[in-house]
Amino acid sequence: MAFWIASSPHNHQQSETSALMRLVIYAAIPGIFAQWYFFGWGNLIHILLAVITAIVAEFTVLSLRNKKITTQLFDGSAILTAVLLGISLPALAPWWITIIGSFFAIVVVKQLYGGLGHNPFNPAMAAYVMLLISFPLQMTQWQPPLSLLAMDIQLTDTLAVIFTGYTPQGYSVEQIRTHIDGFTMATPLDTVKTNITLGLTVVESMQAPTIGKHFGVGWEWINAGFLLGGIFLLFKKAIQWTTPFSFLLSLFICSFIGFIISPDSSTSTMFHWFTGATMLGAFFILTDPVSGATSVKGRLIFGALAGLLVYLIRKFGGYPDAIAFAVLLCNMAAPLIDQYTRPRTYGHKLGVKK
């Protein structure tokens, strides 16, 4: 009897793509739950719509490309993309926004470049940016948290708003968004940005009803939910700690510097961490293994660059939140980052040219 000696590596990771994708989707559940609790059914409906569209689009393209449909369709990547897109859309956006976005993400951003593993951009974020620049009106109608709404919104109301634009009682999205005192409410980031242009200080903006006690009614809990999910992913070793760590650190440092220089026109560091899509971006978007950087050093640079960009666009740009733009810009930079952070292979010396 002879021993069969295999060459290294001896320890194989047996998990498949679908298992990893499923894990990431599970990890998003706390955040989605917080979204549901504070903002109602809107995002769940959008997630459902996006998933259905994504599966149909993926099926169509795969059959056109003569690929194995069963394995590739259910590897979970399309579903994950759709879930991320559904999370990031405004809760009361019309239904066709999701359909167009999900279709674009799968067909143009993912499959046209060659499918899973070949897309240079994060499909969900590219679709989000496409929607944001194509339909600026619909994409900025953020719904305020349920507790601040003048009217009670149930599942049927949300469904009716998404599919017809009006609730069964005949209220439009604009009316739903209106505070009981008659002004339209926005997201915390939007509120601060608008108030600064109106000449108010940050401290004054913090009195706004959408911001509440801490950093934004609901938003802080959504971010906490995604942070929890992210820590779960780290614990499960589904994602590397490097990108989220350097992203959050970079955002922290940038906002800290801004806050030190002018506390009246800059929001606090924790406000940047716990509003908008910060935690979703840090743990679920930037950690996309396909469109991100590869090496440890590369990921640190990638995350830091994303943090810097998010801060710059939030502070000086025209849009209140910037995760999607920052992610796309960093995706473009990823090949360059990879080229200059190639790790030393064992046995090769540093700085020795061939």
Place this chain on the structure above:
Amino acid sequence: MKINPEYKELAWQGLWKNNPGLVQLLGLCPLLAVTSTVVNALGLGIATLFVLICSNATVSAIRHWVPKEIRIPIFVLIIATFVTCVQLLMNAFTYDLYQSLGIFLPLIVTNCAIIGRAEAYASKKPIKLASFDGLMMGLGFLAVLMVLGAIREILGQGTLFDGANLLLGPWATELKVQIYHLDSQFLLAILPPGAFIAMGFLIAGKNVIDSKIAQAKPKKLEQAIERVRVNFES
């Protein structure tokens, strides 16, 4: 009457095989920038067509007297002359379209498709062939512009021939076709990124058709060459 087969070849080259828009990818700047509606595309396409024919004919007419060393500046001057003519004409007769085409009308001077044809074809061939080449290349370019403009207009605004009165006079207002009604414009299709994406799809479509044609053609049997020993000494 016998038609020179060169004409047929020229038409095929200009309209399909060597189309300036889809294959040579020349003149992308106006192609992508002004094709937001069919009418804009048509206006620029006709202007380019006119400049292309005239410049090709002129370049061909003076080809024997142009010193080789300074031919490019001379071609550019000729093209610039015709572009100025077109610009003044459009300014006079279709002022609104002139306004909406903006800088891209004078920029026809820098359209590489035109100088490319002048250099590659017109400077070597007689006037008739050269102007026919200009016509076909211009038509090919115009066709791509129109298709791109139609796609972007339908996707972006849901209409076709919106603003045809700018080019054709007030009666053409009725040409406008409302394909479907949009509450909000699909801005991506109207903005330049949409042009890039639509262009990519057009080129892909052309390649698909080409490969289908190539597959459908009966393959020529390769004649097997049997080597015969010619070395008798061994």
